[in-house]
Amino acid sequence: MQNWLFKTEPDAFSIDDLANMSNQTEHWDGIRNYQARNFLRDNVKLGDQVFIYHSSCKDVGIVGLAQVVKEAYPDHTQFDPESKYYDPKSSPDNPRWVMVDIQFKQKFSKLLPLKVIKSMPEITEIGLVKKGHRLSIMPVQQSEFEYLLSRCKEAS
Template sequence: MKYWLIKSEPGSFSIDDLARAPRKTTCWDGVRNYQARNMLRDEMKRGDLAFFYHSNSEPPGIVGIVEIVREGYPDHTAFDPDDHHFDARSDPESPRWYMVDVKLVDKFERLLSLRELKEYAGDQLAGFQLLARGNRLSVMPVSAPHWKFINSISKAK
């Protein structure tokens, strides 16, 4: 099993939106970065877990956990000219963009803020990709020790 962190702007799609989705499950579409796409397409496997992170919010932070319930498949929003994720260069015969399906596992009682996570950057979260300067990826791997530590502090306070 691998662990991940996936980001979404709560104004576009929040953890509460996922909680209201049928079976608390939805496709994770709209990723338009090749490095993140490769992780969705090639590395995320059914049963993997991911932190759900609210980005571009005040404050940003981890709000829960999702499970990958369907492995990477072509992102149909890239082919729809009426969708804001449309990519005219993407071809259904040779898809450029991929997505996975996720299911809500746990909504945290509290937001685990980026500021709080940064408090541990030199210690338990040293090397955590989210805390790297200039990191803007919407999908990133999380090491098992980082996963365990973040889960432990999500229940504290």
């Protein structure tokens, strides 16, 4: 099993949106970066744990936890001309983009801010703390995942 951090803009889709889904499960669509896509397609597996991270907002940071419940399959938004994620170069016979399904596990009562994460000497490998490595989907080493999870639960 691996661990991940998935970024989302809370005004588009938040941890609360995931928690309020009828079965607390949703597809993670709209990824249009090739490296992030490759992680989804090749590495994200059933049962993997996922930090949900709110970005592009006033308070950025880790807000909750989810789990992968369906591995990569074609992202339907790439075929929809009305979607902001439409890709005219993609076709059902040769899809370029994938998505996974995640299920809500927990919302932390307090956000673990990026500023705090960057100040942790134990956290050195996650892309959040590396210049130029700020993908919307990023792996989290087991030791760093456990440490961040313990800090998230402490703050809650």
